[in-house]
Amino acid sequence: MAASYVGRFAPTPSGPLHLGSLLAATASWLDARAHGGRWLLRIDDLDAPRTVAGAEAAILATLEAHGLAWDATVVRQSDHLQHYRAALETLAERCFACRCTRRDLHGATRYPGTCRALRLPRRGNALRLRVDAVSGLHAFDDRVQGRYSQQVAAAIGDYVVWRRDDIASYQLAVVVDDALMGVTHIVRGADLLDNTPRQLHLGACLGKAKPSYAHVPIVAEASGVKLSKHNAATAIDDRAARYNIRNVLALLGLDPPRGDIAELLAWAAQRWRIDRLPRVPVLPGFVAVS
Numbered sequence: 001m002a003a004s005y006v007g008r009f010a011p012t013p014s015g016p017l018h019l020g021s022l023l024a025a026t027a028s029w030l031d032a033r034a035h036g037g038r039w040l041l042r043i044d045d046l047d048a049p050r051t052v053a054g055a056e057a058a059i060l061a062t063l064e065a066h067g068l069a070w071d072a073t074v075v076r077q078s079d080h081l082q083h084y085r086a087a088l089e090t091l092a093e094r095c096f097a098c099r100c101t102r103r104d105l106h107g108a109t110r111y112p113g114t115c116r117a118l119r120l121p122r123r124g125n126a127l128r129l130r131v132d133a134v135s136g137l138h139a140f141d142d143r144v145q146g147r148y149s150q151q152v153a154a155a156i157g158d159y160v161v162w163r164r165d166d167i168a169s170y171q172l173a174v175v176v177d178d179a180l181m182g183v184t185h186i187v188r189g190a191d192l193l194d195n196t197p198r199q200l201h202l203g204a205c206l207g208k209a210k211p212s213y214a215h216v217p218i219v220a221e222a223s224g225v226k227l228s229k230h231n232a233a234t235a236i237d238d239r240a241a242r243y244n245i246r247n248v249l250a251l252l253g254l255d256p257p258r259g260d261i262a263e264l265l266a267w268a269a270q271r272w273r274i275d276r277l278p279r280v281p282v283l284p285g286f287v288a289v290s
Ligand SMILES: [Zn+2]
Pocket: 097, 098, 099, 100, 113, 114, 115, 116
């Protein structure tokens, strides 16, 4: 029991929650409750062009309908802009401006260092953080997926911390947000697993405490395609909240009894063992329970 446990759920307001995001939210909530911890809600609205009007209200309504109560006031990334700028200034000497477009990089997963020595102006360009072989090796013990390590310099290369459109990158924002909120335990979808070494690298560069990580399996459709807002996965129907929670608990390996949502969640929190989740990145699909 960690008395200081602080967990969080951080959805992007680009659409309603779908089953996969409800599963991640429920796993994170159960883990916090099982540890007697706090569970915070952050709306990741940094990427204004992707923000959809009404999505935040819909997300909050869905969480409420499913009994996933959060502690403290909702936090928004748009409240943290000055903190992102401060973090960037801390990193400034290790950054360089990059003018490469997605097309220039031909879909390469690793940045080849094209602009490293060009001394381009910051304005109008993205900023990348230099990663070397010494600082770039990051390994951690994920509570679900086990040992995970990545040499960021070899796998990703110098990565973007500030976007061309003058917005903090997702990686920088998340590290700053979690530190500001005092998050100790991150429970999120396994689709973010390979982002974690970059976030550990950034956290080390910024002198932030290292949180504990658990990457829970994401839910696939029968075809194996990840459920997400991008492939128009079905939005959660709040009127079927009890059914949805039973479905999510079944996907999380629990065999829920009959009962209302509060009873189901209390029952699940008592039995919650995150180390017993399937150690796979993707769950095969829907489990229909009545
Ligand atoms: Zn470049």
